[in-house]
Amino acid sequence: MIFTLALRNLLHDRVRLAVTLIGILFSIVLVAVQLGLYLGSSEMITANIARSNADLFITTYGAKSFEDGGVLLTDRERHQALATPGVESVVPLVVSFAEWRKPSGGSSRVVLVGSDAEDRGLIPWSLVEGTLDDIKAPDAIAIDRSYLGELGVSGIGDSAQAANGRVKIRALTEGIRSFTQSPYAYTTLNRARQLLGVPEDRSTFLLVKLAPGADMAKVQADLAGRLESADVLTKDEFESRSLLQWLFRTGAGLALIGGAILGSLVGTVIVAQTLYSSTKDHIHEFATLRALGSSKSYIHKVILAQAGLSAVIGYVLGMAIALLVLYASRNSSLPLVMTPGLAFWLFALTLFMCSISALSAIVKVTKIDPATVFSR
Amino acid sequence: MTTSSVLHAENVVKELGSGAGLVVAVKGVTLDLVPGELTLLMGPSGSGKTTLLSILGCIMKPTSGTIRIADQSLDGLSAEELAKIRRDHIGFIFQSYNLFPTLNALENVRIALDVRGVKGFAATSRSEEVLREVGLGHRLTNYPGNLSGGEQQRVAVARAIASSPSIVLADEPTAALDSENGHAVMSLLSRIAKEQSRSVLAVTHDPRTLGYADRVVRIEDGRIVGEERRPEGINAPEITDLTKRRKLHA
Numbered sequence: 001m002i003f004t005l006a007l008r009n010l011l012h013d014r015v016r017l018a019v020t021l022i023g024i025l026f027s028i029v030l031v032a033v034q035l036g037l038y039l040g041s042s043e044m045i046t047a048n049i050a051r052s053n054a055d056l057f058i059t060t061y062g063a064k065s066f067e068d069g070g071v072l073l074t075d076r077e078r079h080q081a082l083a084t085p086g087v088e089s090v091v092p093l094v095v096s097f098a099e100w101r102k103p104s105g106g107s108s109r110v111v112l113v114g115s116d117a118e119d120r121g122l123i124p125w126s127l128v129e130g131t132l133d134d135i136k137a138p139d140a141i142a143i144d145r146s147y148l149g150e151l152g153v154s155g156i157g158d159s160a161q162a163a164n165g166r167v168k169i170r171a172l173t174e175g176i177r178s179f180t181q182s183p184y185a186y187t188t189l190n191r192a193r194q195l196l197g198v199p200e201d202r203s204t205f206l207l208v209k210l211a212p213g214a215d216m217a218k219v220q221a222d223l224a225g226r227l228e229s230a231d232v233l234t235k236d237e238f239e240s241r242s243l244l245q246w247l248f249r250t251g252a253g254l255a256l257i258g259g260a261i262l263g264s265l266v267g268t269v270i271v272a273q274t275l276y277s278s279t280k281d282h283i284h285e286f287a288t289l290r291a292l293g294s295s296k297s298y299i300h301k302v303i304l305a306q307a308g309l310s311a312v313i314g315y316v317l318g319m320a321i322a323l324l325v326l327y328a329s330r331n332s333s334l335p336l337v338m339t340p341g342l343a344f345w346l347f348a349l350t351l352f353m354c355s356i357s358a359l360s361a362i363v364k365v366t367k368i369d370p371a372t373v374f375s376r
Numbered sequence: 377m378t379t380s381s382v383l384h385a386e387n388v389v390k391e392l393g394s395g396a397g398l399v400v401a402v403k404g405v406t407l408d409l410v411p412g413e414l415t416l417l418m419g420p421s422g423s424g425k426t427t428l429l430s431i432l433g434c435i436m437k438p439t440s441g442t443i444r445i446a447d448q449s450l451d452g453l454s455a456e457e458l459a460k461i462r463r464d465h466i467g468f469i470f471q472s473y474n475l476f477p478t479l480n481a482l483e484n485v486r487i488a489l490d491v492r493g494v495k496g497f498a499a500t501s502r503s504e505e506v507l508r509e510v511g512l513g514h515r516l517t518n519y520p521g522n523l524s525g526g527e528q529q530r531v532a533v534a535r536a537i538a539s540s541p542s543i544v545l546a547d548e549p550t551a552a553l554d555s556e557n558g559h560a561v562m563s564l565l566s567r568i569a570k571e572q573s574r575s576v577l578a579v580t581h582d583p584r585t586l587g588y589a590d591r592v593v594r595i596e597d598g599r600i601v602g603e604e605r606r607p608e609g610i611n612a613p614e615i616t617d618l619t620k621r622r623k624l625h626a
Contacts, residue, residue, distance in 0.1 A: 001483070001490035001499075008478030288474040291435055292535075293463030294491035295456060370435045373474055374426050374547055 002298070006305035009282055017310075020274040024314025024350065025321065027267020032322035032346055034260035036329075036336030038253060043337055044179040045246050046239040048113065052122040054091070054207035056220055057238045059231045063205075064249075065242040067111050067180055071096055071193075073230065075201040080226045086214030087223075091121030092203035094192040097182060098163035102152025109182040110143070110151070112162060114192020121207045124186040129156055130171025136188060142171035146331060147183035163195040177333060179246050208232075264353055271314075272357035275307055279361035283368065290370040299368075303361045307354035315350045319343065381408035382465070382542045382575050383432060388441035390427055390598075401427040403598035404441070409543060409575035414566050414588055417579045419595035425579045426547060428595065432577065433466055433545045434458040446542060463492050467536030469565075469578075471548035473528045475520040481507060481531045482516040488535045506534040510564055526557025533564055537572070544568060546578040550585055562588040 010017050048066050049057070058081060063069040071094055081090045094114035101107045115122045117132040124135070124142045135142050141162065143151060153160055159168045162185060171186075178184055193200055210219055216234065223232040233241065247253025279286070286299050326336045390402040401424045409415060409432075419425045430436040432443065434450060437458075443450045445465050450458065462468075467488075475484050485503035489495075494502065507516055510530040520528050529549060536544050546565060550558035562578075566588040569576040578585065586592065594602040 001487045001495075004483060005476065005479065005487065008476075012478050284474070285476050288470075288476070289487070289491060290459065291433075291462070291468055291470075291474075292488050292491055293459050293461075293466070295459055298491055371430050373435075373468075373470055374430060 002301050002305050003309075006302050006309055009278060009302070010306055010309055013278065013281070016274050016278060020271055020310050021314050021317060023270025023274070024267055024310060024354070025318040027263050027270070027353065028315055028318025028346060028350060029321050029325065030263030030266075031260045031349065032318065032338065032342075033325055033336060034256045034263060035342055035346070036322070036326060036338055037334060038247075038256040038260070039337035039339065039342060040329075040335050041179050041247060041252065041256070042243055044177050044334075045242050047176065048095075048122060048184070049235055049239050049242065051125050052093070052207055052235075053120050053209065054235065055210045055216060056208040056223065057233045057235065058090075058206035058208060058223065058227060059233060059238070060204075061229050061231055063231060063241075065245040066095060066238070067097065067182070068245065069095055069204040071196060071198045071202045071204050073203045073206055077227055077230055078203070078206055081206055081208060081223055084219060084222050084226060086211050086219040087208055088211040088214075089119075089209040091115070091119040091207040091209070092189060093121055093205040093207055094189060094196065094198070094202070095204040096192075096196050098185075098196060099161075100151055100185070101161040103158065103160050104152050106152065108151055110162060110185040111178060111180065111182050112192050112195060113184055113186045114189045115186070116189045119189075124171065124173045124176065124184075126173045126175050127171050128174040132171075134170040135186060137168075137170055139166055139168045140170035140187060140191070141167040142173055142186040143169060143183055144176045145172045145174050146177060146333070148172075151183060164197050165195045167195070177335065179334075181333060264349060267350075268353045268357050271307065271310060271354050272360050275303065275310070275354075275357050275361045276364060278306065279303060279364050283365070284372065286365045287368045287370050287372045290368055291373045296366060299365050300362050303358050303365065304355065307358040308351065311350045311354035314354075315347050318350075319346070380410050382411055382446055383407075383409040384444045385432060386442045386444075388428070388431055388438045388443065390424075390431055390436065391439045392427070401598055402431065402438070405595075405598075405600055407432070407593065407600065409577055411542065411573045411575055412569055413590040414569040414576045414578065415591045415593060416585055416589040417577060417593050417595060418581055420581065423595045424598040425595050427598075429545055429547055429577070429579045433468060434461045463539070465542050467539065467541040467544045469529070469532050469536045469544065469546035469549050471551050473520070473525075473532045473552075475528055475531055475535075477520050480517045480519050481512060481523065481527075481534075484520070484531055485535045485538050488538050492539050494539070502538055503534070506538045507531070509537075510534045524557070525553050526560055529553060529557070529561050530564065533561065533568070537568055537574070540572075542574060544574055544576045546576065546580075548580055548582070549578055550580065550582045555584060558582065558584050 060070050060072045078090050081087055096112050098110055098112040099107050100110045117123050123132055153169055156169050159166055176184055220232050289299055326338050329336045385407045388402055388405045392399045392401050405428055417425050431438050445461055482503050486499045489499040510533050512530055549561050562585050565576050568574055590606050592604045593600055
């Protein structure tokens, strides 16, 4: 009967129910979009690190992100790393911003990523046209399909200039997007060095693969001791550092999280206001329940059930709209991400928001004097 | 206190307000309710009858005096403990019915059982049973808005007796009803008292109800000023004139 009474109380005033649901719905959509953008941004920022075949990253000292490492490491560091017990392989990787000159004129920026496919260090992971072998061809480069227009090319076979040399599109990826809005352009290690005009022993990162059974913490400490001018980071540490740089030092992440918090607060206030006024409208019924002998907790459960029902209905509607927004953003430069985990936490947040909203109504009914049933 | 009484009030006093606005609404009332009896508490407006009903129904706490229900003293009980006494022993009928407009007749009765922990099929079948008992077996799914005043009050009666309380307290049960419905409801209350051996106390100033009373308690200015009992052998509706009753107390 608690559920029945809660549902009937909600349905009793359809306009107020609509206002409540719209409040929750907007709140959910806003939070979902903000957190979806946050997740999408995080995924973009860490995608290359996450997909690299490395247990440890050796970076130049203080490198702030994947895109911002400089091309300063030499073969000396590589050999030092290779000589460290527990290290199986050390694969060099070149990453640097580079100017991209469009065939039709004008320029843009790309993040040039140089890595040899046979080293299995970091390869473009979602090729939709062309193969890894195609990228080995002279002047070959792979870019993401979504950036073709922005880079002034139309597809495979088109040429442009990247940094100091000409490149030809030989392969296309799909879904590798860049948070910095400078598209990733994948080529071989030496071709990247040539394009950037850096010596052949230079690299931005050294990807360390550990021998089976090696203790990662010990190897990391040993490497850090040997390589005084470099940082030795686990994947997680490097991802965190990149996220800190792009999301928090630039303020973008804070803006997204701030928007999500604001959305939750607005939703909470709207639901609180409508639940409170609904409780006020039904106060004589709650007083009657109290006079009939119901415990306070029984009445609290009715109000919480109202809040819970609002949460479930609002969440379903909100998520439906959020998923539509998500779908619409799939080809944008900053696609939203929705994971089962985020969907679960959004539901938990909605329930929490509605429960908090119920507090004012619960305080109101706690003060009910059942004697008022005789004064109607 | 009589040996058979289910409710015993002893020297109950209730003060309302404070300071210059202090009003003593009930002034030393002593009263017993026994099973199988319909008692009318009559008095003019402002005489303290509804306040007394609230105190006897464990809704208000007396300023002083003692109340025992089913041999349990109410002294010092918390609001939640008083609510439990109401759940276990008391059924209420209100002047304006106080039905839930969003629940149908059956659900209005079921909710009274639900707060007492009776749920599911047991609650549904008991609700149907009491609604049939009050003659509303054909109106189970009707909402209060689609029921007449008399029918609504009968739903309220069904709600009050659904949990088989030993005491039924009614506040002006006929005040909002026409003559026919008033008699129907009073007849029902009388039957509940007699056939189900409950103590029924109805606060009223409606003279139409006199014929159904086993006992009439008169209250004025917060004090009981008289108590009259129906003579043996006279059936309820046959007597409407107080002068025909045997006066027990001055």
